[in-house]
Amino acid sequence: KNQVEQSPQSLIILEGKNCTLQCNYTVSPFSNLRWYKQDTGRGPVSLTIMTFSENTKSNGRYTATLDADTKQSSLHITASQLSDSASYICVVSVGYGGSQGNLIFGKGTKLSVKP
């Protein structure tokens, strides 16, 4: 069964600290993996997208890694800011094109950054 699991479910950190969010997936065939940030009451916003051949991708203070062998991804946030408080969603695409119904969404990690 195609699944995307994220951990931790929630996380509280102090402003300025770093943190790492995890995403494990059992999806086959794998196409790509995305991380989205979803602020409370808003729609998700894309942070990164990585294909099978990419190991890391950065977007400002966000760095995503992908290990296609172990089917794991992480999102590292450096020098956290209060505005980083949000849910972070890992999304894996199944297959090599075709229907958008082949996006498998994780339940997200809720990050709270405290002053």
Place this chain on the structure above:
Amino acid sequence: GAGVSQSPSNKVTEKGKDVELRCDPISGHTALYWYRQRLGQGLEFLIYFQGNSAPDKSGLPSDRFSAERTGESVSTLTIQRTQQEDSAVYLCASSLAPGQPRNQETQYFGPGTRLLVL
């Protein structure tokens, strides 16, 4: 427009009533998607439009759910005879015409419509 917009932002209805949710995609985006997000759950795919056609309706949970799109622009998601389990946030997203591989196109999400069925 500057982004994907959805209306209403909130909707409270009584069980058994019909509701209609609206999505205005980014201008020029030919692909449009509807998702459902229940409290504490991940997003569930509902339906995908390419232009005005819906090649993938596999996510619609029952025949009470339907969607249409006109003018390769606005889309409406209709839920008939609403049930309490329909309570969720309904998110719409759009993207440019799919390239190859299609799965790599970026989807831009709207703020969602929060539906509460009493």
